[in-house]
Amino acid sequence: VVLLQMGAILIDRATGHPTVIVVQFGDDVPFLVPLLAISVLPATLIYGTLRLAVEREWTEGYIKTAASKGLARMPIFFTHILRNTMEDLLTILPRGVTVAVTSMAVAEVMCFIFGLGGYAISPSVVHVTTLTTTCGILAVITMLLHLVLALVRKRFVVNTSEGGA
Numbered sequence: 001v002v003l004l005q006m007g008a009i010l011i012d013r014a015t016g017h018p019t020v021i022v023v024q025f026g027d028d029v030p031f032l033v034p035l036l037a038i039s040v041l042p043a044t045l046i047y048g049t050l051r052l053a054v055e056r057e058w059t060e061g062y063i064k065t066a067a068s069k070g071l072a073r074m075p076i077f078f079t080h081i082l083r084n085t086m087e088d089l090l091t092i093l094p095r096g097v098t099v100a101v102t103s104m105a106v107a108e109v110m111c112f113i114f115g116l117g118g119y120a121i122s123p124s125v126v127h128v129t130t131l132t133t134t135c136g137i138l139a140v141i142t143m144l145l146h147l148v149l150a151l152v153r154k155r156f157v158v159n160t161s162e163g164g165a
Contacts, residue, residue: 005033005110030111037107042096046089053088057081090153097145101138 057063058081066076108115 002110008033030113034104034107034111034113037110038100038103041103042100045099046092046096049088049092050085053085054081057084060084087153087157090149090157093149094146097149098142101142101145105134105138 063076063080066080067073104115107113
């Protein structure tokens with residue numbers, strides 16, 4: 001995030017006018033730096049997990065059988081691999097959500113955006129309970145998102161085990 005902010009400052013100085021808003025001034029709310037700060041780490045986490053899952057599925061015997069029977073790579077990918085990597089995606093999404101929510105608070109603090117992260121450190125509303133309230137709100141939001149993802153996982157992931165053991 002700091003490197004992104006430094007790059008934005010250098011671009012602003014080189015061009016002579018604000019091309020990338022780094023911090024909130026009045027009604028001008030920064031967009032690019034918080035967006036990148038919030039999305040880069042969860043996207044990397046999800047990409048790495050899915051890349052490994054797709055590589056694992058390509059080596060499975062049924063994929064080799066489908067290819068040997070003449071099925072093209074794209075139908076194999078969309079019919080078999082995406083369906084079988086759904087569990088990996090739904091397993092990593094709660095972690096990605098948690099990282100994104102945490103990154104959001106950090107990006108708000110670093111860009112001086114008056115959101116939940118900015119609320120926690122704003123001098124105009126500093127109270128003993130401000131940080132506690134912010135953490136509580138973020139925890140509730142994260143738990144609700146985890147609950148939604150658990151329901152989606154229950155709906156879309158096929159359980160092949162017999163019995164309840």
